[in-house]
Amino acid sequence: MNMEPGDPDMIQRRWRVSLIWLVPAAAALIGASMLIQAWLSVGPDIFVTFRTAAGLEAGKTPVKFKDVTVGTVSGIALSEDGSRVVATISLDKRAENLARADTRFWVVRPRIGASGVSGVDTLFSGAYIGVDRGASSDTSRNFTGLEAPPAVPGDMPGKSFVLRTEELGSLDIGSPVYHRRVQVGRVTSYRLDEDGSCVRLQIFVDAPYDRFVTAGTRFWNASGVDVSLGADGIRLKTQSLAAIVSGGIAFATPEYAQGGPAAENAQYLLASDQATAMAPPDGPAQYVRLRFKQPLRGLSVGAPVLFWGVDLGKVVSITLDYDEAAHDFPTVVGVRLYPQRLGRVLEKLPAPDDDPQRRIASFLGAMVDRGLRAQARSANLLTGQLYISIEHVPGAPKVAFDESARPLTIPTVDGKLDRLQEQLANIVGRIDKIPFDAIGKHLDTALIDLRGALTRLNGTLGRIDEQLLPEAAKTLQRAQETLGAVEGVLSEDAPPLRDLSEALKEIQRAARSLRGLTDLLGRHPESLLRGRPDGRAPAIAPAEAPPAPPAVEQRQETSR
Amino acid sequence: MKTFSDLIVCEHCDSVYRRQPLPPGAAARCGRCGAILRRAGLDLDRWLALTLAAAIAFVIANVCPVVRISMQGIPNEATLWKSAAALAQGPIACVAVPLALSIIVVPFLQIGLLAWVLAHARAGRRAPGFAPAMRLLVLLRPWSMVEVCLLGILVAVAKLSHLLQVAPGPGLWATAGLMALVTLIANRDVQRLWDLTEPGSNPSGTEA
Numbered sequence: 001m002n003m004e005p006g007d008p009d010m011i012q013r014r015w016r017v018s019l020i021w022l023v024p025a026a027a028a029l030i031g032a033s034m035l036i037q038a039w040l041s042v043g044p045d046i047f048v049t050f051r052t053a054a055g056l057e058a059g060k061t062p063v064k065f066k067d068v069t070v071g072t073v074s075g076i077a078l079s080e081d082g083s084r085v086v087a088t089i090s091l092d093k094r095a096e097n098l099a100r101a102d103t104r105f106w107v108v109r110p111r112i113g114a115s116g117v118s119g120v121d122t123l124f125s126g127a128y129i130g131v132d133r134g135a136s137s138d139t140s141r142n143f144t145g146l147e148a149p150p151a152v153p154g155d156m157p158g159k160s161f162v163l164r165t166e167e168l169g170s171l172d173i174g175s176p177v178y179h180r181r182v183q184v185g186r187v188t189s190y191r192l193d194e195d196g197s198c199v200r201l202q203i204f205v206d207a208p209y210d211r212f213v214t215a216g217t218r219f220w221n222a223s224g225v226d227v228s229l230g231a232d233g234i235r236l237k238t239q240s241l242a243a244i245v246s247g248g249i250a251f252a253t254p255e256y257a258q259g260g261p262a263a264e265n266a267q268y269l270l271a272s273d274q275a276t277a278m279a280p281p282d283g284p285a286q287y288v289r290l291r292f293k294q295p296l297r298g299l300s301v302g303a304p305v306l307f308w309g310v311d312l313g314k315v316v317s318i319t320l321d322y323d324e325a326a327h328d329f330p331t332v333v334g335v336r337l338y339p340q341r342l343g344r345v346l347e348k349l350p351a352p353d354d355d356p357q358r359r360i361a362s363f364l365g366a367m368v369d370r371g372l373r374a375q376a377r378s379a380n381l382l383t384g385q386l387y388i389s390i391e392h393v394p395g396a397p398k399v400a401f402d403e404s405a406r407p408l409t410i411p412t413v414d415g416k417l418d419r420l421q422e423q424l425a426n427i428v429g430r431i432d433k434i435p436f437d438a439i440g441k442h443l444d445t446a447l448i449d450l451r452g453a454l455t456r457l458n459g460t461l462g463r464i465d466e467q468l469l470p471e472a473a474k475t476l477q478r479a480q481e482t483l484g485a486v487e488g489v490l491s492e493d494a495p496p497l498r499d500l501s502e503a504l505k506e507i508q509r510a511a512r513s514l515r516g517l518t519d520l521l522g523r524h525p526e527s528l529l530r531g532r533p534d535g536r537a538p539a540i541a542p543a544e545a546p547p548a549p550p551a552v553e554q555r556q557e558t559s560r
Numbered sequence: 561m562k563t564f565s566d567l568i569v570c571e572h573c574d575s576v577y578r579r580q581p582l583p584p585g586a587a588a589r590c591g592r593c594g595a596i597l598r599r600a601g602l603d604l605d606r607w608l609a610l611t612l613a614a615a616i617a618f619v620i621a622n623v624c625p626v627v628r629i630s631m632q633g634i635p636n637e638a639t640l641w642k643s644a645a646a647l648a649q650g651p652i653a654c655v656a657v658p659l660a661l662s663i664i665v666v667p668f669l670q671i672g673l674l675a676w677v678l679a680h681a682r683a684g685r686r687a688p689g690f691a692p693a694m695r696l697l698v699l700l701r702p703w704s705m706v707e708v709c710l711l712g713i714l715v716a717v718a719k720l721s722h723l724l725q726v727a728p729g730p731g732l733w734a735t736a737g738l739m740a741l742v743t744l745i746a747n748r749d750v751q752r753l754w755d756l757t758e759p760g761s762n763p764s765g766t767e768a
Contacts, residue, residue: 020606024613027737031616034624034730060636069635125631 043071043091048105048129050145053085055109055127063089064108065131070095073129087145089129099141102134104154106146118149148173151188157207158185161262163219163249164198165270170223170247177203178222178250184209187249201270203249216257219270220277223247237274254278283340285313286360287407290333290374290388291321294414299376299386305335307390313337315388334407335388361403364410367392368401374412565758568597579755599749604756607745608678614741615671620734622664626713627732630725639731640664640709662705667738670700670746677753686757697750704746706739 053076055061063071075088089105091098108130110119122128129145132154151174152158168190177185185205193200205213225244227236249270253259271277296318305313317334339360364372373393379385390410399411488494520527568579570590580588582600590597602610625637638646640663647656673693680687687693713732720726 018605018609020609024609024616027613027616027620031620034620062635 041093043093043096044099044141045074046089046091046099046141046143048087048089048143048145049079049084050087050107051084051147053087055107055122056085056087056129057126061087061126061128063091063105063129063131065095065098065133070098070131087129098131098133099139100134101136101138101140102154103136103140103143104132104134104146104150105143106130106132106149108149111148151186152204156204158205159207159210159213159262159264160188160202160204161213162265162267163201163203163270164193164267165201165221166198166272168199168201169221171201171221171249172247175223176248177205178248179205179209179212179252181250182209184212201249211261212253213251213262213266214253214257214259215262215266216259217251217253217262217268218257218277219249219251219268220274221247221270221272222250222274250274252278254280256280280340280343282338284338286337286339286357287316288335288337289407289409290335290412291409292331292333292376292412292414293328294331294376295329296331296333296376296386298378298384299331299333299388303379303385303387305337305388305390307337307342310341312339312341312390333388357406358403361408364408365401365403368399368411371396372410374410375414376412565754570595570597598752602744604678604682608675608682610741610745611671611674611678614738614745615675617734617738617741618667618671621731621738624731624734625729626735627717627720628727628729629720630727637729640735659709662703663709666700666704667706667742670697670704670742673697673700674745674750677757681753681757690757694750694753697746701746701750704742706735706742710735710739 050056056073056076058073058076061073062069063073069092071089071091073087074090077086077088078084079086106129107127108119108122109127110123111117130149132150134154171187171190173187173189175187176183177187185203187201188204189202191200192198223244225236227234252274299315299318301315301318303315304311305315313336315333316336317332319332319334321330321332323330371392371394372390373396375389375391375393376386377389379387393413396411396413401411402409489496491497520532524532566579568577568588569575570577570593572595573590573593575590575592577588577590577597582588582598584600587599588597589595622640625639626643628635628637630636644656644660644664647653647659673696677687677690677693677697680690710732713735717726717728717732
């Protein structure tokens with residue numbers, strides 16, 4: 001029996017994993033990690049249309065939000081209708097939330113405007129696309145790029161307001177908004193109203209100044225220069241140099257219209273100047289009709305209507321009517337009155353009714369009974385312009401006033417104008433009576449007389465020339481000689497002067513000695529009898545010391 | 561015609577020797593002129609692994625940017641392909657062709673052929689088209705210039721760094737790895753594959 005153990009079956013391992021396989025594994029790992037990273041960092045592609053692709057370059061132009069690159073332009077193509085350029089932007093993953101529905105895109109290029117220079121850095125680096133993140137929660141893939149940078153970044157604290165104005169004037173996007181001449185905001189956009197009746201300006205006022213805009217705030221156009229001639233001279237008002245060039249808006253809140261801060265996007269009127277803006281509100285207008293029998297040459301639409309000297313409204317229409325009974329042409333003037341301009345007067349009016357129209361009608365009725373009349377008056381004698389004045393006219397004939405008529409008709413009186421013209425005619429007649437011819441003749445004879453007198457005067461002057469002048473010359477010459485002699489006497493080294501000088505010096509010396517003597521006597525009166533106490537010379541006051549040395553003085557004293 | 565695949569000829573002095581199995585790390589030397597006849601190189605397994613690693617490195621080197629330069633905050637990147645394309649745009653467009661050949665096409669062919677041949681060899685057989693592939697590998701060897709390319713990139717990076725901000729990209733590291741791997745796998749020992757795939761030889765590739 002064969003006891004030899006049998007061989008086990010050998011199983012060949014087909015795959016022997018050696019360590020060297022770690023090398024491709026590591027390489028694959030690195031590659032895969034890079035792939036995953038690239039895949040994760042790829043954000044959404046968005047499409048922004050621009051009017052032109054100037055400065056944009058596919059694959060190079062970066063997209064920057066707050067100067068941080070958040071993506072690149074990956075492609076530029078024309079839109080389907082060829083009217084615009086579609087830039088495909090590959091946003092980074094971390095900038096994914098920039099693709100909001102109201103996010104704005106614009107191309108940053110060097111720009112020079114009235115309000116400054118921007119985008120200078122792109123001169124060297126090339127244009128890039130700026131992004132301003134919107135606030136909307138909706139995302140979007142398609143955007144319309146702005147042609148100019150937005151005036152206000154989306155996350156800027158502050159408030160927007162809407163201003164309505166008749167016309168844009170020199171205002172533009174970016175025009176400054178001033179409050180007390182401090183720039184606090186700017187115009188962000190403007191557009192025509194849907195019906196084209198006015199311009200809607202959107203302005204942005206930065207925080208914290210936005211709280212100065214209240215419900216009663218007035219806005220006015222501060223563009224350009226406001227020159228006004230008043231009782232205190234010429235006044236020139238401007239906001240700033242930039243406002244002169246590019247226009248601007250200013251606002252202020254009148255004292256009487258304070259209030260809490262206004263809401264976002266509150267609407268205001270943009271007045272043409274500060275005075276208009278700050279005027280109290282006019283309130284509802286009251287249309288009144290006036291019927292004048294006289295022709296009203298010089299009255300124009302827009303002429304003021306004064307009530308007791310207060311500007312109460314203006315003329316809005318002037319039409320001619322025909323009176324069949326009298327066969328004449330009365331002028332019908334429509335005026336618009338703003339009763340609120342009367343202010344506190346209105347509160348004191350009797351109020352039989354809450355309806356303001358009837359209230360005014362009854363008030364006017366009472367006033368007309370007492371003689372209230374409308375008149376056309378001359379505002380300017382030179383130009384002949386008229387205005388309407390509503391005042392009490394004493395002695396005006398009674399007229400019936402229909403309170404229920406609409407529009408109300410205020411009775412008128414004529415005459416002032418005619419009287420004025422009459423007076424003027426009078427003045428002209430008097431001027432006519434002045435005898436200009438006779439005056440002229442008298443003047444002529446007088447001039448002839450004057451001429452004779454002048455001729456005689458001329459002859460006299462000729463004689464003076466011939467006779468008097470040589471004499472005068474001689475006299476002058478002699479005077480000159482005399483003066484020369486005097487000069488000789490008075491010259492410095494002339495003998496009389498020298499003598500005088502010596503004599504004065506002698507007197508000076510004598511005076512000094514006398515003073516010494518009086519000093520000595522003052523101190524020692526006994527020396528008058530006994531002689532000097534110690535035989536020494538008295539001390540001479542140092543301040544009075546003469547220029548000569550004291551020793552010499554002493555000797556002089558003792559020798560005396 | 562009879563071929564003597566168990567003999568080996570010194571390529572310098574034409575002396576003929578009998579082929580000996582080489583232990584790892586050993587080398588056979590010509591007794592007449594002293595030239596190295598053959599070395600015990602990588603075994604098939606390692607060879608194939610390194611070839612695969614080279615293939616991955618090649619892909620990374622071609623896909624990822626090699627350098628990233630930025631001037632005034634505007635960055636720009638260049639891959640190997642882009643550099644070749646940029647050359648083709650310029651006045652020396654004719655240089656672009658040898659550049660693309662030496663740093664992209666030739667390494668790609670080398671790695672592809674080696675992978676093809678080695679994968680079959682590891683399975684114990686000769687790949688279809690083995691002989692032309694081997695001839696082509698020998699022919700391509702002098703034209704693979706990844707190391708020259710790497711040197712050029714390094715010089716450019718060093719020179720440009722004075723003028724611009726230059727940052728090496730992942731492609732540069734991949735190119736460096738590719739250079740080392742290609743040198744390892746596509747050296748002149750390629751002809752050893754003839755022996756390794758000789759019918760009846762040890763399919764595992766170990767010659768011990």
